[in-house]
Amino acid sequence: NQTAKLNNINKVIYCDSDLYSSYGLTENIANLITSVINKYSPSHVLAGISTFSKDVIPRCAGMLDLSQISDCTGIIDENTFERAIYAGN
Numbered sequence: 001n002q003t004a005k006l007n008n009i010n011k012v013i014y015c016d017s018d019l020y021s022s023y024g025l026t027e028n029i030a031n032l033i034t035s036v037i038n039k040y041s042p043s044h045v046l047a048g049i050s051t052f053s054k055d056v057i058p059r060c061a062g063m064l065d066l067s068q069i070s071d072c073t074g075i076i077d078e079n080t081f082e083r084a085i086y087a088g089n
Contacts, residue, residue, distance in 0.1 A: 011040070030059040037064060043078065
């Protein structure tokens with residue numbers, strides 16, 4: 001897997017089940033993600049910007065009583081994230 005070859009990536013977790021396919025229920029996928037987070041306690045969880053992740057990741061954050069940072073365009077350090085600012089006209 002190419003993701004495992006990236007710098008600073010220690011572990012890639014992959015799930016191959018029809019229950020969690022691209023047509024799976026958001027609730028099932030949120031349960032899967034939160035169970036992985038509870039088991040491995042990662043410092044950060046990243047997801048690409050899509051309507052799917054904008055549905056699933058807030059559910060996970062709510063289930064774990066955590067806040068999320070959405071639509072990041074850059075990561076400065078472990079506590080500082082860059083986001084686009086939209087203004088006026």
